Amino acid sequence: MRFLKILFLFIVFQASAQQGGMWIPSLLEGMNEDEMQSLGSKLTAKDIYDVNNSSLKDAIGHFNGGCTSEVISDKGLVLTNHHCGFSQIQSHSSLENDYLKDGFWAMSLEEELPNEGLFIEFIVSIHDVTDVVLKGVNDAMTEKEKQSQITKNSNEAMKNWSKETWQDVKTKSFYKGNQYFLFVTERFEDIRLVGAPPSSIGKFGSDTDNWVFPRHTGDFSMFRIYADANNRPAKYSKDNKPYKPKHFLPISLDGVEEGDFTMVFGFPGRTNEYLPAVAIEHITKDYNPTNIAIREAALKVIDQKMKESDAVRIKYASKQARIANAWKKWIGENLGIDKSNAVEKRREFEATFTKALKERGLESKYGTILPEFDKLYKDFSPINIKRRNFIEVFLVTNELMQMTFRAYQVEQTLIANPQNIERAKASLIGRLKSIHKNYDVDVDKGVYQNVMPLYGKKMDASIYDKTAFTNLESALKLLEGSAEDVIKNLNNDAAYAYAKPIIAEFFNTIDREFQQKNTPITALQTQYMTALMDALPNARYFPDANSTLRVTYGQVRGYSPRDAVYYNPVSYLDGVIEKYVPGDYEFDVPKKLRDLHKTKDYGQYADSNGKVPVCFLGTNHTTGGNSGSPAIDANGNLVGLNFDRVWEGTMSDMNYDPEICRNIMVDLRYVLFIVDKYAGAKHLIDEMKLVHPKQ
Numbered sequence: 291m292r293f294l295k296i297l298f299l300f301i302v303f304q305a306s307a308q309q310g311g312m313w314i315p316s317l318l319e320g321m322n323e324d325e326m327q328s329l330g331s332k333l334t335a336k337d338i339y340d341v342n343n344s345s346l347k348d349a350i351g352h353f354n355g356g357c358t359s360e361v362i363s364d365k366g367l368v369l370t371n372h373h374c375g376f377s378q379i380q381s382h383s384s385l386e387n388d389y390l391k392d393g394f395w396a397m398s399l400e401e402e403l404p405n406e407g408l409f410i411e412f413i414v415s416i417h418d419v420t421d422v423v424l425k426g427v428n429d430a431m432t433e434k435e436k437q438s439q440i441t442k443n444s445n446e447a448m449k450n451w452s453k454e455t456w457q458d459v460k461t462k463s464f465y466k467g468n469q470y471f472l473f474v475t476e477r478f479e480d481i482r483l484v485g486a487p488p489s490s491i492g493k494f495g496s497d498t499d500n501w502v503f504p505r506h507t508g509d510f511s512m513f514r515i516y517a518d519a520n521n522r523p524a525k526y527s528k529d530n531k532p533y534k535p536k537h538f539l540p541i542s543l544d545g546v547e548e549g550d551f552t553m554v555f556g557f558p559g560r561t562n563e564y565l566p567a568v569a570i571e572h573i574t575k576d577y578n579p580t581n582i583a584i585r586e587a588a589l590k591v592i593d594q595k596m597k598e599s600d601a602v603r604i605k606y607a608s609k610q611a612r613i614a615n616a617w618k619k620w621i622g623e624n625l626g627i628d629k630s631n632a633v634e635k636r637r638e639f640e641a642t643f644t645k646a647l648k649e650r651g652l653e654s655k656y657g658t659i660l661p662e663f664d665k666l667y668k669d670f671s672p673i674n675i676k677r678r679n680f681i682e683v684f685l686v687t688n689e690l691m692q693m694t695f696r697a698y699q700v701e702q703t704l705i706a707n708p709q710n711i712e713r714a715k716a717s718l719i720g721r722l723k724s725i726h727k728n729y730d731v732d733v734d735k736g737v738y739q740n741v742m743p744l745y746g747k748k749m750d751a752s753i754y755d756k757t758a759f760t761n762l763e764s765a766l767k768l769l770e771g772s773a774e775d776v777i778k779n780l781n782n783d784a785a786y787a788y789a790k791p792i793i794a795e796f797f798n799t800i801d802r803e804f805q806q807k808n809t810p811i812t813a814l815q816t817q818y819m820t821a822l823m824d825a826l827p828n829a830r831y832f833p834d835a836n837s838t839l840r841v842t843y844g845q846v847r848g849y850s851p852r853d854a855v856y857y858n859p860v861s862y863l864d865g866v867i868e869k870y871v872p873g874d875y876e877f878d879v880p881k882k883l884r885d886l887h888k889t890k891d892y893g894q895y896a897d898s899n900g901k902v903p904v905c906f907l908g909t910n911h912t913t914g915g916n917s918g919s920p921a922i923d924a925n926g927n928l929v930g931l932n933f934d935r936v937w938e939g940t941m942s943d944m945n946y947d948p949e950i951c952r953n954i955m956v957d958l959r960y961v962l963f964i965v966d967k968y969a970g971a972k973h974l975i976d977e978m979k980l981v982h983p984k985q
């Protein structure tokens with residue numbers, strides 16, 4: 291009995307130590323530091339974040355605002371995912387130099403390729419500015435008044451903050467507007483492509499394997515940060531020098547095994563962990579399915595045409611990946627919510643919350659929040675779906691409609707402010723050029739025919755034969771002349787005339803109604819967050835992801851996706867060979883890699899069992915934006931590169947469940963194996979610091 295009790299306590303502790311959470315790096319002292327150490331970490335809070343000394347955070351860069359990257363040498367060498375560098379790799383590719391297909395390796399600094407527009411941003415320091423930002427905000431104010439006061443205060447806080455000339459500042463809201471932090475940042479803009487494996491390694495398994503385990507993808511690419519003569523951020527110049535970082539991550543050759551501590555340090559984008567049950571129900575039962583259907587209809591055409599033609603494959607690779615990624619994620623999200631009874635469990639939690647309100651005498655203050663959510667969501671649901679379906683058709687899948695959408699915005703500008711004609715034209719020209727760079731009218735027409743009926747609008751495929759937008763030259767002609775000419779040209783175009791009333795409806799009714807119904811929900815969510823912390827003060831609260839730097843930690847663990855099935859946490863190169871399908875667009879394996887496997891030419895990159903590890907799983911709570919984040923071991927060394935989550939666990943954005951939510955990382959030894967043995971880029975290995983913390 292006594293033993294059972296101890297065992298029980300142990301299990302409760304174990305579970306509570308694995309509840310997920312994305313924590314603010316400057317606030318780890320105390321609870322998080324203790325918990326991390328209890329999971330095996332040897333790091334102190336100051337090792338991770340320190341303003342006065344270099345610390346791990348100095349090696350972590352926000353990659354182009356959407357992914358994470360880390361510095362791995364004292365010459366500014368940077369590691370991120372293949373899918374994060376994908377559009378840069380694609381932009382340097384052509385049929386002759388197909389870097390997507392064959393990979394790319396710069397064998398010297400001179401061969402590294404510049405990337406216009408690409409940037410990496412580091413966090414210099416983080417400051418709590420809640421008091422300043424919320425000054426003068428009170429409950430007598432309307433939502434609008436509150437927001438404008440907050441904006442005013444935070445602009446002032448940023449203006450008055452003292453910083454170096456080459457640095458920037460920004461403020462961000464946390465805990466649904468209950469707390470505000472200011473970030474001092476440094477943004478580097480001369481970032482060059484150093485290396486990428488072929489897609490048959492970097493995107494091995496493609497969409498079939500995306501979001502699932504067992505996984506065998508070498509999802510990595512390498513870049514280098516260049517700085518000016520003073521080692522400061524600068525625009526591209528051939529005189530720039532490799533950046534000397536304040537800290538770079540040593541790489542462990544000893545890897546990890548089940549139960550080992552790991553932490554993932556990066557820039558998670560967006561989560562929604564404090565939703566009421568009614569919202570989860572709305573998202574998974576009504577909202578997701580319609581968006582899934584639209585993407586599926588588009589993919590049917592794109593996938594087929596990509597298989598038929600190499601030119602289309604290169605043009606549509608990046609776009610296809612983007613569409614397929616969220617499509618599959620939403621399917622997994624629905625599955626996980628269903629399987630874990632998340633809605634029901636959230637209702638049970640709400641009963642606990644309601645009881646706590648009663649016990650603490652907070653009923654009159656917060657008692658109406660949950661019933662109010664029910665009412666608001668019922669009213670919000672149809673318009674939320676309608677608005678998102680429009681976006682899926684007009685901004686995500688159908689390119690002709692996207693061009694008409696941008697043109698509509700230009701027409702509106704020309705009507706309201708004709709003096710802005712040059713700027714309006716220039717921005718549309720930029721958009722048209724970027725769409726036409728990778729455009730195939732047949733593909734797009736097929737997409738149009740498939741998706742438009744799902745938005746409930748009558749289709750007219752003949753617009754594709756009549757419109758000027760499907761050809762760049764003729765599209766640009768529409769923009770010649772005065773404001774009046776442009777307006778006339780646009781309205782005479784068949785596709786524009788078709789789309790205009792649909793777009794007008796979006797702006798004039800759909801989006802307005804959405805804003806109107808969404809505002810009170812956002813305000814109520816802020817109140818709910820406050821109420822939760824008041825009513826259940828002993829629970830753990832971490833702020834939802836908001837594209838700021840966070841620490842999440844856990845252990846290497848397998849999981850059981852369904853009855854009688856258990857996934858081991860580590861996959862090996864043997865598994866790549868098991869999945870090999872000669873010539874397949876997803877599962878082909880380059881000959882050189884097969885040869886290395888056959889001869890077991892693994893160098894120093896094999897595990898103690900003689901096999902090369904490829905991917906591993908952990909209980910780290912991650913989301914989109916954590917792609918490319920380092921997985922760091924108990925001693926602060928790099929062991930993995932985060933790139934995905936398991937399918938059943940993608941619901942962690944709303945409902946983290948330690949039973950089945952796992953993040954997927956590439957083992958750094960696989961990365962090094964590919965760089966060294968496959969690509970022969972030994973000079974890059976020589977730049978890195980390789981360590982053996984377990985010996």
Ligand code: ARG
Binds near residue numbers: 496497914
């Ligand atoms: N699912 C991962 C993420 O959300 C990887 C996406 C890229 N890979 C792919 N097969 N599309 O970004």
Ligand code: GLU
Binds near residue numbers: 357916933
């Ligand atoms: N692949 C995702 C990204 O691009 C990370 C996976 C996830 O959503 O957890 O950030």
